[in-house]
Amino acid sequence: MPAMRVSDVVKATGGRLLAGKGGTLVEGFSTDSRSISAGEMFVPLKGENFDGMFFVASALDAGAAGALVTRWNEKLRKSLRPAIEAGAAMVKVDDGLRAFQRLAAHARSGLKAEVIGITGSTGKTTTKDFLSAMLRPSMNVVASQRSFNNEIGVPATILSADSDTDVLVLEMAMRGEGQIRQLCEIARPQAGLVTNVGKTHYEFLGSEARIAEAKGELVEAIGPGGFVVLNADDYWTHKLRAMAKAEVITYGTKSAADVQADEIEIGSDGCASFVLRTGGRRKKIRLRAPGRHNVYNAAAAAAVALNLGASLKDVAAGARTVALSGMRMELFTTADDVVVLNDAYNANPASVQAALETLHSIQSPGKKIAVLGDMMELGTMSDVAHFQVGEIAARLGLDALVTVGALSRRIAEGAIVAGMDPERVSRCETGDEAGSAVRKLLAPSDVVLVKASRAMKLETVVERLT
Numbered sequence: 001m002p003a004m005r006v007s008d009v010v011k012a013t014g015g016r017l018l019a020g021k022g023g024t025l026v027e028g029f030s031t032d033s034r035s036i037s038a039g040e041m042f043v044p045l046k047g048e049n050f051d052g053m054f055f056v057a058s059a060l061d062a063g064a065a066g067a068l069v070t071r072w073n074e075k076l077r078k079s080l081r082p083a084i085e086a087g088a089a090m091v092k093v094d095d096g097l098r099a100f101q102r103l104a105a106h107a108r109s110g111l112k113a114e115v116i117g118i119t120g121s122t123g124k125t126t127t128k129d130f131l132s133a134m135l136r137p138s139m140n141v142v143a144s145q146r147s148f149n150n151e152i153g154v155p156a157t158i159l160s161a162d163s164d165t166d167v168l169v170l171e172m173a174m175r176g177e178g179q180i181r182q183l184c185e186i187a188r189p190q191a192g193l194v195t196n197v198g199k200t201h202y203e204f205l206g207s208e209a210r211i212a213e214a215k216g217e218l219v220e221a222i223g224p225g226g227f228v229v230l231n232a233d234d235y236w237t238h239k240l241r242a243m244a245k246a247e248v249i250t251y252g253t254k255s256a257a258d259v260q261a262d263e264i265e266i267g268s269d270g271c272a273s274f275v276l277r278t279g280g281r282r283k284k285i286r287l288r289a290p291g292r293h294n295v296y297n298a299a300a301a302a303a304v305a306l307n308l309g310a311s312l313k314d315v316a317a318g319a320r321t322v323a324l325s326g327m328r329m330e331l332f333t334t335a336d337d338v339v340v341l342n343d344a345y346n347a348n349p350a351s352v353q354a355a356l357e358t359l360h361s362i363q364s365p366g367k368k369i370a371v372l373g374d375m376m377e378l379g380t381m382s383d384v385a386h387f388q389v390g391e392i393a394a395r396l397g398l399d400a401l402v403t404v405g406a407l408s409r410r411i412a413e414g415a416i417v418a419g420m421d422p423e424r425v426s427r428c429e430t431g432d433e434a435g436s437a438v439r440k441l442l443a444p445s446d447v448v449l450v451k452a453s454r455a456m457k458l459e460t461v462v463e464r465l466t
Contacts, residue, residue, distance in 0.1 A: 001107050001159050003027055006066065006089040009041065012106035013091065013099040018072060020089025026065050029103055029159055031096075031152065038063030041089070043103075044070060044096045045152065052096060056080065060088050068093050097151065104155030105186045111158075113142070113165040115187055116304060119172045119180055119218050120195025120231075121211065122351045123297045124149065125325050126289070127195055128171045130301035134310055134318030135167055143169035146325050147345075154183045167308060175377070176204050177214050184221035191246075192218040193229040193304055195297070197236040200348040203379030212236040222246040229303045231296065232257035251303040252296070259303040261285075261295045268363040270331070270341075276302055276315070283312040285319050289329050290341065290362065293354035327459060329358070337444035339364060340465055343451045344458040347375045349385045352451055353392055359449040360396040366445030367399035371434055371461050373452025374405035383410055390414025400441050402426045404434045405456060431457060435464030 007022030009015070027039035033055035036042055042059035044052025044067065056067045057079055066089030069076070077084070084090065093099040108115070118128050125147050132143040142161040144153060149171035161168050170187050174180045197212045205211050219228050219240050228244045230237045232252035241248050251259040263275040270290035276283045276299065285302075287294050298319045305315050324330070327345035334340060339362065343355045352372065359368055370393055378385050390411040393401050395418060403412045403426070412425045428434040438448060438461065448465060452458045 001028055001161065002110060002163055004107070006091070008106070009089075009103065010091055013068065013093050013102050015068065015091040015093040015099065018069070018090040018092050019084045020066055020087060024065060024087065024089050026089075029100065030059070030064075031100065031156070033059035033062065036062050036064050039065050041065055042067040043100045044068060045100070046070070046096060057083075064088065066090060068096060068099050070094065070096050101151065101155050101186050104158040107161070108158050108186065108188055110163070111161055111165060111168065112163065113161055113168040114191065114308060115168045115170065115189040117170050117172050117184065117187060117189035117192045117218050117221070118195070119174070119192070119215050121198035121200040121215070122348060122354075123195040123293070123300070124171045124173065126294065126328055127193065127297040127300050128169055129324050130298050130319060130322050131169055131304055133322040134301055134305040134315045135308065137314045137317065138310060139166040139308070140164050141167045141169060144171040147171065147173070149173040151179070151182065154187060158187060172218060174214055175201050177210070178217070180214060180217040181221065184218060189218070189221060190223070190226040191228070191304065191307070192222045192226070193300055194218060194231070194240055195300055196231050196234045196350070197240075198348060198350045199378060199381055199385065201377050202381045203377040206379065208236065209239075212239050216240050216243045219243045220245070227307055229300060229307075231300065233296075249303050249307060251299040259299055259306065261299040264292065264295055266292055266361050270358050270362040276312070278302075278306060281312060283316050285316050287319055288322055289324055290331050291329055291354055291358040292361070293351075293358075294329070329355075334466055336442065338366075338442050338465060339445075339447040340462060341447065341449045342459070342462045343449065344462060345454060347373070347451050347453045349375065349378075349389060352389050355449055355451045356389075356392055356396055356398075359398070359447060362447050364445050364447050366443060366447060367441070368397075369400040369402070369438065369441060369446060369448045370398050371402045371404065371438055371448065371450045371458065372408055372411050373403070373431075373456035373458050374407035376453040376455055382407060386410035387414035387417075390416070390420075391418040394418035394420040400424045400426070402428060402434050402437050404428050404431060404452060404458060404461075408452075431460035432464070434458070435461045439464060
């Protein structure tokens, strides 16, 4: 971000300058005292198990130019006296998170960048990765790191952009109504992409219709001068289209889509190729990432990239060379010649089905083994959703299934009811137990999928395999 004067920090946050000079320049903002850089200002956040105010002193010791503080007393002032005497600026605010968001909104006003918001039940992060790769040959792109997609991550990403940024790509997540609207009030995107609407966060919203409405908050936020990109093959697109004030561009596999993925082929490594058709033009696209579902993610990114002025050549190159965020369809071979498909970052019914189909598509003489953990936040859908995943695993003819967690026992039950040999189904309570169970099954040329919701942290299983 461009340097900001302390006086501007005070104005943007509605705070009060307690110490330091208003003319002091701030080079950036950080919520983590462990990684703060000299010249940045520390922003203390508070959660259920932490309070950033306890780390103000360590941030200043690390070279911070100052700090926002949510409380101020003589004891705290005395403890910070050396830093204050050295010129550190102290700004009193009512709430650290709200101040952080106000700073991001202030910084957004100074950007010339085209701001793109991306949301959806599945594929947000991967689509963001594809889009960034397609735009970077011709544009200066800043995009959300990993899954910086919430009330903290979106402001942090905005604050990482500067006057040279051409495109700012923001992933936007939600767990309830009004949350995407709040992110849009901070980011003020000129374009929005909704990848799809599914059962993610069903526990909090109770129906796909309400999930669609919550995702549609991004669509509603785009003004008449912008554009909205929607999945032509998704059931809820008609509802989202009706919410749009801006031009709507569609993508998908149907011929009616403005950007169509056609002639899809899946290679022996599980990676897809397809022909991208748009406006009478066509281009062969080959994906580096495995999974037929990534055709949709790449097509979605292409629809945005092309509308921003990227060439078909750059779109194809980005799709071929993209480096996906960690634990998302990471395909690698171990020293023991076992192929691992690490998709352990998160899970919901649609993404687990896509991952299982990808495992099935990878050609190998060895066994196909799935390690599947609990899918969270499904509410009343949980039992049936887990059971159906098991049915899918059985239908695809997997050689072995290892489930992890209490909820995933229903995956095991579904697989057995659907005809999978009970001897090939293992139920485990922890990742460590699952890792041991899988290692006993493995032989060279086997292919192992690992997938679960983030809370399960099944990367521990992947670590046991490497």
